[in-house]
Amino acid sequence: MLKPRLGAGLWMNRLVNAWSNREIGLQLVAGLILIALWEAGVRLGNVPDFILPAPSQVVVSLVKSFPVIAGHTRITLYEAMVGFVIAVVLSFVLAFVMDGVPVIKKALYPILVISQTIPIITVAPLFVIWFGYGLLPKVIVVTLVCFFPMVVSFMGGLQSVDKDMYDLLKSMGASRMQIFRLLKLPGALPSLFSGMKISAAYSIMGAVIGEWLGARAGLGEFMRRSMHSFAVDKTFAAIIVITVLSLGVFEIIKLLEGWFMPWAKYAARQEE
Amino acid sequence: MKKIEVIGISSKYEDLRVLEDISLYTDERELVSILGPSGCGKSTLFNIISGLIKPETGRVLIEDREYTGKPGRVSYMHQKDLLFPWRTIRDNVCIPLVIRGEGIEKARASVDKYFPVFGLEGFQDKYPSQLSGGMRQRAALLRTYMFKSDIMLLDEPFGGLDAITRRKMQEWLLQVIERLGSTILFITHDIDEAIFLSDRIYIFTERPASVSRVFTVDIERPRGSKTFTSDRFNRLKESILELL
Ligand SMILES: Nc1ncnc2c1ncn2[C@@H]1O[C@H](COP(=O)(O)OP(=O)(O)OP(=O)(O)O)[C@@H](O)[C@H]1O
């Protein structure tokens, strides 16, 4: 008799702890309740599988088709990574140039902003027409999706240098290049990484969109195929994988951020 | 030969007249203070002497050479400590050497011996945010010193400190410059501080600032806590207070 009660007590303890550790606790509880409602709704309402599968079915389907999904995941991840790396390099170079040469910034920046009003979905089919069903059109979509947030935040970071620190280096006779290396670049790192985190998460979505429009393999193609055969449970399985991937790359960039900016944790502590 | 000589400097920000015909000088190994109301233009004068901005009229001579509008000759410690949060204290102190073209490893090796003198021993590898306000000021001072040790402009270097730390830092500064033999131009709001540290004190008027008077502080060195209660100190303080 004692054991179960202890178990229940522990459970309660954990729940209370999670609750007092509000951020994680609230989110977890809310998520669990939603999933439970979904499961109950599907079962009680007798909703057909091909309209909305229950969460439990999705999990079963994810496990069963895991080998297939893993293969598609590798391809999607590869496309996302290639596109992301290209976008990082491009946006860094462009931000550097726009920061250094005001004329180029004046000329290009408005065009960049306006270009963002064009929904990527509407132009992506063109890439399929031009570049076919291979890797290239997906990489282009990923690069386009990732490029803008990074260019904006990189440049914002480079341009928001502390005027007094700038003057300090000037008073010591520092050259432009030295000021860039000692002040602008490290000062821009936080915004550089926040742009990179957003873009990394977008990169997976970009690859999936690219595949959706025409591909031989990849998670987007897998989703399309499973929808056409009314295997909605598989579609949901793919959604789970995509979400996990997006969060995963976000977390990886966050790790890199901590590694490149070891001072940030002390600075944050001081601000509290 | 004067170490620093400022001749007839006037300056404006747009239509705001900030400095009006300022002339002053410092001799070798002198500590000269500038005392004046907030916003009168003291920092602006430092920006001019350090060559960061050009005056409307007037000249800046350093050891008789023309340095108006030319940065890079004197070291300048700003009102804020301006330590770079992403560099450790040691690497912050290295900045002037790196700018001079020294490799970082060599620079690190050559700054280390100054850490005990500046009361920062053991804190080389900390980041600025891990240090107290007083230590950050000392680190900023050491960095200033590493750039050019012969002439330093110090703009309220002990501004943000509590009275006790401030007093300690003042005594410490006197010891340090005694050993290093620097010429210092020093901005402060604090009359006691000005008298305690200086050989001479320039009093500035409200904006647009001009020199309203110069006091010579003939209190013998070395100075210590007794200085603050001496007759000469109090007499001088009285005359300065009357003027302000
Ligand atoms: N970059 C600037 N642009 C326009 N006006 C400025 C600028 N910097 C300072 N001023 C003005 O010039 C005047 C003098 O400023 P300054 O910083 O030299 O004063 P200060 O004597 O150092 O004051 P404090 O003792 O408060 O540091 C101030 O009234 C300020 O408003």
Ligand SMILES: [Mg+2]
């Ligand atoms: Mg000032």
